[in-house]
Amino acid sequence: MKRRAVRGDSDRPVAWSMDILRQIRESAVDPDYAAVGKGKHASAGRWRLPLVAVGLVLGMVVAMQGWYTYKASPDAASEHDQLVSRIRAADKTNDDLRAQQVALGDEIASLQKRQADTTTQAQLDAQGGVSGGIAVTGPGMVVVVDDAEGTNAARVTDEDLRQLVNGAWQAGAEAITINGYRVTARTAIRSAGSAITVDYRSLLRPYRIEAIGDPRTLPARFANTPGGAWWADAKNNYGLSYDVTTSSSLTLPADPGLTVTTARKS
């Protein structure tokens, strides 16, 4: 058997084997062309079929990829739109169910009113307002906070909202909502991804906190709490927007999630 000589391997300095870029450039054209095809331009009939195959494969591969890329771009966009619309629909279902829950809660309250005697009813009304079980109306304070301006600016975090709410409680607020969601002793203010959630419902900025209490003293007392100090600091040092106003009449809805789940009548 005749051994084929490996071209140019023997007389090459060792360092060249590491010189990969030079090697790539020097053997850019297949060395077999030089070895086989010296001066032969005309096709030999035998090789016509492979050439046809080359053309077929090349055309097919390029056309498939081109067509695929062309088709894939609107696909991704429509998929995105579909997902967005599905999220919107799910959100709407959620809201509808919540409204239904509130309506049923109201029905329960009116039935209760018919059954209970006056002292029990007075007790229920007094405690329902504090616990968040019934909707309440009254004067109070409105705090609107938002992320700072700019692309990479500071954002409001769940901790900021917790500080704000705790400060409002401390200042004497009797009932609080965040973006219309009633905050009770059992409400969790947390973050999920880039959104802040109140009882696992995500909020959209800006964040509007309504607190019922004496509008003459509530803002001043709030400013003196740790929560107020926290927000003064956030406004001055991070540029978060923070606006405190008072309102003569706020209506805060009940928290529909306040039910007894574990305790039983003894």
Place this chain on the structure above:
Amino acid sequence: MFAILALLIGIGLGIWLEPSLPTGLTSYLPIMIVAALDALFGALRAWFDGTFSDRVFAISFFSNVLIAALIVFIGDQIGVGSQLSTAVVVVLGIRIFTNAAAIRRAIFHA
């Protein structure tokens, strides 16, 4: 002549077949195209050097395309598919530019 006809038929086939293109193949096609381009430019340069051989062209074309697909396949198996694709594109890209420069010199003598 036949090769150009075949190329047109291939384009038609590709567009006609695309809906049945299995998704597993989509990561191989771009690399195969780059490998095919490399073989094409090599052949073109050999033509200008007067050393073109359709046998070498056909063999180098198919081996290039197959090896490119094989490298990506192996890369996918060991979890470095995209990095290996990048490596293949860089190496073949250098070759394509080198050959294109040689072709340019052959045509414009500049």
